[in-house]
Amino acid sequence: MNEQHSGAEVRVLYEAPKVNEYLKLREQAGMSPRSQEGAAKGLVNSLFAVSLYDEAGLAGMGRVVGDGGCFMQVVDIAVRPDLQGKGLGKTIMGEIMGFLEEHAPPLTYVSLIADVPADKLYQRFGFEYTAPASLGMYWRKKA
Template sequence: MNHSSKPEIRHELPQAEQYLALRVEAGLSPMSIAGAEAGLPRSCFAVTVYDGEQLVGMGRVIGDGGCFFQVTDIAVKPSYQGRGLGKAIVREIRGFLDTVPQPSYVSLIADGEAAGLYAQFGFVPVMPESQGMFLRR
């Protein structure tokens, strides 16, 4: 695929529809428009990557803004993968996390080989001391 320009990193939220479409295209679980419209504005920090007006990558930090933070929604459009955009997104997020109150607890769930990416930015497994769990609704 021929990409017209160098993707632009922005510190802004994506539109709900673009967010939902990129999640699915990148292999993340689908979410509802109601959930996206309620949840996106409550983000602590957001990174989006655009090629023109097309959303091609994103990542968010959610949490209480002081003690607890979770990195979520790291996604890159498949046709843009392998170009360092995931690393650029996590670098921007790590820069934000370096400004939050200390001590604080920052967590994420690494799917598949993504653990190698997150490890480059200081994230370490919590096992065996802790175990990640979830309740899908």
């Protein structure tokens, strides 16, 4: 599938990017780093992945992870900085929502951690804040 965004053609592929592309995009987008080992294991275990490419390479991506039934999590929503604000995040979320609508069983709990101001994008797709009833928490293994 090809889409036009502000004059640039973007190819939409339903696959995770290569490990090196993934790590580079996370860095470019200002996201926390991941290990080569973790990325290699995690990317192939995605329930769903969408990658956007332009003439310069990986332009954006997003994934769904989880058990495929009761719990799913939207992760790795990232757009290359030179393309931010051009609707690619909306394209990525639209593809993810299409997957969830088609494949998530009834009552599946789909979560995500929203960085501000991206929370406004996720609200447009029906995501709600969990606070004050619950708060997101995390643990990360030290390098």
